[in-house]
Amino acid sequence: MMKRRSFIKKGTTVASLLGLSTSTLHAINLTSKDKNTATHNYKMNFAPHLGMFKHHAGKDPIDQLNFMADLGFTAYEDNGMKKRTVELQEKMSQTMVKRNITMGVFVAHKIDWKTPSLTSGKINIRNKFLSDIKESVEVAKRVNAKWITVVPGHVDLKQDINYQTAHVIETLKQASSILEPHGITMVLEPLNFYNHPGQFLSDSPQAYQICKAVNSPSCKILFDIYHQQIQEGNLIPNINKTWDEIAYFQIGDNPGRNEPTTGEINYKNIFKHIHNKGFKGVLGMEHGNSIDGIAGEKAIIKAYKETSNF
Template sequence: MKFSANLGFLWNDQPLPEAIKLAHQAGYAAVECHWPYQFDADEVKNALHETGLQMLGLNTDRGDISKGDNGLSSIPGREVEARAAIDQAIVYASKINALNIHVMAGFASGEEAEKTFIDNLQYAADQAKTHNITILIEPLNHYDAPNYFLQTSAQAEDILQKVDRSNVKLMFDCYHLQIMEGDICRRLERLMPIIGHIQIASVPARSEPNTGELNYHYIFSKLEALGYSAPIGAEYKPAKGSVDSSWLADF
């Protein structure tokens, strides 16, 4: 199994170009990040070229975090801001040849929020298509992100059907979905046709994936049987604060 270092959590005390190099030294096959916009895209691209690593994905901007924003795309009345964040992400991703953009929904609920999210996702998909970029949506659990619009795989599946764009997929985060729903292997099998990326962490601590209640050895064997060969995103918070990638040897 190949792994992608999520630099939103790993080496996040370092500038992004340096974090990419550290991920390469640690033995990761790819990288991904959260919000890279403070770093010059050319410097990031050079680090990716130097290491030979692919940037799998990045997130749209959260909005005004001082006011509690965690994404914008499902919030009625903020469509202009949401689409500006989508445009920003597409420009940055195209410069560094990133494969995916996670369009963050934000805190909202109800039918109008769903319609707003669908409209913004259709916009994102149409804009990203010419750059061969896939748009991802990700359910987040209600402990870490209370009142986040997108919380379950069933809700995500329904939205993807309504969006009806081939380049919009599900980000299947085992940590979030184990907390919200469980039954991870059956969900992976059923949802595989709409999955664009998979992420892992231990549950419930969200630390190194070789601990906790999920047996990733078993999950990875199921993924191999399903023919999934893309790098798995290691989106975890190091238990000791500093990054220790020795867990990679367990898989």
């Protein structure tokens, strides 16, 4: 135990002298022993999230961001960023700027999973949503985010689907007018029926129709490959058909919603296709680790190296 403490103390001192974070030093030490943790030049902007590499980097968000950068990841997403303290948001933003990490999405509003929200057409619900969007603008500016996630909410069983669609479109038009001056894009996320039964927005063609109707650079599609594999399959053709309205991708294999190579989705072909179409945006790693601990984190790194090697 004393030898280990002595090593950590000496390592921290060396890191300080060299201007490195302790997580960077830890990554260097691991790299000398395991090629899986070596820095990699990814062809695409894959975005891990907090907790994905906690066994390597520790619990501190700044150390985790540094470790992601040490591995070669160039983006980061954080669904819960809006709930973090302003102080932590600012620290994370400074770290991302320093390490050349692009900030991906965070959830822009409170999502109602069980009762109608934007589909209802109720003015008080619309106004609350628009208030959430205004708050999200301030968070986005603080953390240099260009995309925020929006989910229209549960279906309204008492209204025809076409009326619901009209209500959603009108609300999103008003939200777009708030976002456009700031160059921020809300990305609409269709959700599959199996994990999120009763949600209004479930299909990529439906999202495409809504974005065309809103007709704003601030209203685009978040194409979550995991959700759409369950909901509709036919992934590459649907990506092609909705391409001009897609601003963001998210990743997860099926079944299990874990890293690529753990399920049925041919992510190597999908990544190659998206890359060859010229996508320069962020692909959020919104999935779990199929294996616990250090081994699971190494498995994620290995999976992304393999599937992006084309």
